Amino acid sequence: MTKPDVAIDIDHVVKRYGSVTALHNISLDIRQNEFFTLLGPSGCGKTTLLRCIAGFEEVSDGSIALDGSDLTPLPPHKRPINTVFQQYALFPHMTVEENVMFGLLNSGWSKYEAVRRADDMLKLVQLDDFAKRKPTQLSGGQQQRVALARALAPRPKVLLLDEPLSALDLKLRQSVRVQLKQLQRETGIAFIFVTHDQEEALTMSDRIAVMGNGYIQQVGTPKEIYEAPVNRFVADFIGETNLLDVEVISVVDGTASIKLPGGQPFSCPAAAVVNSGKGHLSVRPERMSLCAQEEGDLIATISEQVYLGTDIHVQLLLADGETMAIRLQNSESLSIPEVGKTVGLKLEAGAARLLVD
Template sequence: MASTEIAVGIDKVVKRYGPVTALHGVSMDIRENEFFTLLGPSGCGKTTLLRCIAGFEDVTEGVIRLKGGDITGLPPHKRPVNTVFQQYALFPHMTVIENVMFGLLRSGWSKPEAVARADQVLQLVQLGDFAARRPAQLSGGQQQRVALARALAPRPQVLLLDEPLSALDLKLRQAVRMELKALQRETGIAFIFVTHDQEEALTMSDRIAVMSEGRVQQIGTPREIYETPLNRFVADFIGETNLLDVDVRSVDNGMAAISLPGGHCFTCPAAAVVQSGKGHLSVRPERISLCAQGSGDLDATVEGQVYLGTDIHLQVRLADSERMTVRLQNSETTAVPETGAAVGLKLEAGAARLLAD
């Protein structure tokens, strides 16, 4: 469980490259012993922010603190953080243990101390039996764990991870996720993880910061980000959702009275930033069930289906021509209507959420 104490404090950080602003006044607090993920599409500023924390990029404005101390102006080698990159950059002519020891010896550790510490972290990442091998004799997942061991060896106060799983195939990436999360809990330090993969973020993180165009859109737990997005970007980027343009008649005490283009009216929860006028209704596909036409919240016509193995995505069109997706669990008891069939759509209580732009 993450501590309430702050490991890294980021206060109104701006980063400019000439006329281009990569970070627009970013602020967030990352807690001790927390797996914190910076999530967003390519070019959103997440890696730039990570590099600012590491000291590889200078901050144009703002302050970065580590355990309460200002590290904004410190060079990378004076910051008690370490980074694992997309490319592991292992020395091919060195053994696994020599790779892990390299930074320790350069930092002034004696050889016996470096050997003992390297052996300790190799045991931690379950590579103790591979110490004498060279990187070319390891799988991609094993090389990734060597890079982790090397980064953990100097006992950093914070570990930064810049998409370290991107070079792995899907099944290996899924397996390593759980190992990485377990490693974070065992070491007891803050991990700051950069990814564009929503599934990685949801399965590994204690909290997530969703970023877009150099700004933080929302910070919260995976459940908060998925279930209660603040705006259209977050809802659309995290998982799948149906987004319908609606007229907002009123917003009162967190609830909104809305009407769809076809005239159907109902009340639903609203994000705090929503006001009357135009808005976007978000409904996750798995929160919709089928029923007889006229007996649900909406009526629709089936336009097609996509078979995905674990589930089936049913594509439907509403009377006002808006399209939606309904996710049906794949089961022998699941009745899948034919294309052209008229169906009713029933929304789970609280499934519809009104969002801002």
Template sequence: MSIAVDIRSAVKRYGTFTALHGVSLAIDDNEFFTLLGPSGCGKTTLLRMIAGFEGITDGEILLFGQTIAGLEPNHRPVNTVFQQYALFPHMTVQDNVAFGLKMKGLSAPERRARAGQMLEMVHLSAFADRLPSQLSGGQQQRVALARALAPAPKVLLLDEPLSALDLKLRQAMRVELKQLQEDTGITFIFVTHDQEEALTMSDRIAVMSAGRVQQVGTARDIYEAPVNRFVADFIGETNLLEVDVQSVSNGVAQVTLPGGHRLACSAATDALGRHHLSIRPERVSLVAGGDVQAVVQRVVYLGSDLQLVARLEGGQEVQIRLQNAARTEVPSPGSHVGLMIEAGAARLLAD
């Protein structure tokens, strides 16, 4: 598989502030790749550098093997969909979609045909003659997508395009975006701070923090095998427990939990001493006479799930997620319970 975007030791400085610290990423052709991280982590800066809206201080970015240094944004084979859709309010939907094609010199019949194809792809053919103000937020977002896809870019950059939509529409658009990427075969690079968006749509994810890439992998890699505390804590919910590490060999650690229970787990570090263990709440269950003893502190009803918070010996707390439908009895606060941690669920983290 060919590499669509090859980012090599990219650095971005603004005066004395360094926004990106030597970022290197290889993004495959026809991949849905997500840059995920909190505000200020550098993900949008990196996207803008690929687009040509920001210069690169040091390092190199290649598109399909060709350096893009010095290329103006309109000469790069990429297009961008922004958080604010920036549709032309005085133009019809069809004219908005065809605008970039006119700039490329296509004839009027060619523009109409291509715009019609794009509107059909995003299920808006019936709205071709409407103005953007006559559309819903989700429809405007699809027009922006159709406009960006019309010139057939090799790479589509998406800067938090779903953030202005309500929850149900965001969830529906995730499915549509992924389907659109698969149908067109275009490389999508998607920027978001929303972990659920990243997990549900991406072929691979780069988790970023403070201008550095913390981990790159599939959604399952990132969720099940985080490399450090930041990734484990940022992606979904997790329990971060301080444990004593007795030994590490061939990626397997022997640790002691609060209360003295010994446990074998996968390890992202070979350091001994006191470190953090990550255990996802849904991988802990209540078992009478379980190896780990705890006292229930809170029970929260979440519809399909129940969330329990239990305190271990020594004071550390554990969150537990239980399917609500199968439960006939719920322990009350103050109850003593036994906990079972699923085999392979715990992971020793690098700090």
């Protein structure tokens, strides 16, 4: 059945390589005009899923549909989908314009139409002044934009991007992220972006699917993924977090009553229904502050301070041997007790979250 707002419908997809299952029963709806990111560590299955969408890999079970039409039996060149890879694979003997035109001419476009379309695409990626240059005369970021122009030229319905920023240095990656998101808005098509870089995913995506061990762990907006992880894997992979082993007393209507490592009672949201017993409390480093011992939810000893310019990271040790970290914004008024001092730790209201494995 056609889903009007859905560009790509991934329905119970399984991918096996012999006895190894790389994708376990994956189901996702990727919406029209959405910047959707597949995020996870190496070997989690994100690139395999992207290759299945592109048609470079055949699914073992399940189906993939585009605008309600089953893509599964179609070879890659018959799918209205293009891919930008980590290596841009530009032809070094061709000009920028010829690189963008290449696929169009091979698809039957006239030279006149191909030239006009290439010119439009190079204007879109702000490289029209570089049309007659060779790829070796361009920077890495410019080459990446040529690859994007070439992929967008045939008017694909969906664009797949397999870690296309990984070869760029940090400052260039940060600049290109903004350009890439703007480009997605201007073209009005769905972008499916694969990365292991959490900052890339958080800054560019409309929604993120966090993958681990061939499974979808969680799907949500960047804020949902960061603020409300559903399990320990997601909390630990996205950004920094403190994970404390705690005793669970009860969970009622999504609110957990627990005992902190020092024995203090505490209430917090729970990611899932957890039976009484052990659980993990997730607290982001920026969601805690130092205070007097008697005012703290936890008591800890400062073991290290790390100056990072905009922030100062403070490492702490609890009485039971567990370690914690907090991140404090640097300012003239900031005063941190020296290493070895015992302090209180105050958890921001709503900052802690009870998780299960």
